[in-house]
Amino acid sequence: xxxxxxxxxKKFPKxxxxxxxxxxxxxxxxxELGKCYFDFGIFDEGDRVYEIFDGKASNVLCPLHYQDNSxxxxxxxxxxxxxxxxxxxxxxxxxxxxxxxxxxxxSLFLQQLADEFEIEVEIPIIERPSDxxxxxxxxxxxxxxxxxxxxxxxxxxxxxxxxxxETILTLEELNLNGTAITDLKSLEMLLxxxxxxxxxxxxxxxxxxxxxxxxxxxxKLFSVDISGTPVKDVSMLKEINFLTADGxxxxxxxxxxxxxxxxxxxxxxxxxxxxx
Numbered sequence: 001x002x003x004x005x006x007x008x009x010k011k012f013p014k015x016x017x018x019x020x021x022x023x024x025x026x027x028x029x030x031x032e033l034g035k036c037y038f039d040f041g042i043f044d045e046g047d048r049v050y051e052i053f054d055g056k057a058s059n060v061l062c063p064l065h066y067q068d069n070s071x072x073x074x075x076x077x078x079x080x081x082x083x084x085x086x087x088x089x090x091x092x093x094x095x096x097x098x099x100x101x102x103x104x105x106x107s108l109f110l111q112q113l114a115d116e117f118e119i120e121v122e123i124p125i126i127e128r129p130s131d132x133x134x135x136x137x138x139x140x141x142x143x144x145x146x147x148x149x150x151x152x153x154x155x156x157x158x159x160x161x162x163x164x165x166e167t168i169l170t171l172e173e174l175n176l177n178g179t180a181i182t183d184l185k186s187l188e189m190l191l192x193x194x195x196x197x198x199x200x201x202x203x204x205x206x207x208x209x210x211x212x213x214x215x216x217x218x219x220k221l222f223s224v225d226i227s228g229t230p231v232k233d234v235s236m237l238k239e240i241n242f243l244t245a246d247g248x249x250x251x252x253x254x255x256x257x258x259x260x261x262x263x264x265x266x267x268x269x270x271x272x273x274x275x276x
């Protein structure tokens with residue numbers, strides 16, 4: 001195996017470059033270190049792997065390839081304790097599974113090589129490094145109102161269990177219908193995270209009147225339901241395609257006109273039936 005050219009791998013972590021400086025590739029019948037291209041051809045838009053890399057192979061660093069139709073690629077945000085990207089396997093039947101490990105690529109290759117040849121090698125388990133922003137995230141949850149805490153618990157199957165910040169970031173839809181929340185300020189920290197891809201939010205029959213924080217969602221947010229709320233201004237929802245505003249008696253229609261990308265709008269009146 002001839003020495004590789006590190007200039008071909010300028011974006012790759014140092015642990016990978018050290019291997020490539022000595023060897024162009026390390027390869028068995030099934031396993032190849034140094035195969036550095038990735039194909040999104042069999043992925044669908046909406047798959048988690050597709051979304052976190054915007055469907056662009058140029059955004060993916062793939063140091064390790066298996067012949068059985070799977071790859072190990074570097075995570076765009078997760079880091080190990082050395083500050084290098086964590087690595088996770090992409091299996092083409094499980095496009096939504098993202099389970100990073102925190103070894104460097106050399107340790108990972110040796111482990112996979114040992115598994116292939118059925119050699120017993122014990123590599124110490126490396127846990128995910130502590131999150132330096134962990135205290136901030138804990139403080140965010142602790143400072144939420146009880147109404148917001150319960151509203152977020154309700155997004156998950158176990159409505160009594162306290163969700164983690166990272167788990168909340170996986171939500172693409174927030175159903176806040178009929179909750180006791182009064183404003184959306186609590187979403188600011190979530191919306192500032194690149195990983196949070198809020199697409200749909202439902203606020204039916206809440207006291208929320210100010211939607212300005214939703215401007216942070218950008219192009220990801222495409223559907224908003226504000227039926228029965230005191231919202232007046234929706235002009236900040238410039239990227240949405242669907243707006244449901246049934247029974248919004250205070251809504252300023254001049255702000256609705258500014259939503260140039262709107263494909264569907266519902267403004268049905270709500271009637272109260274009085275019994276004699």
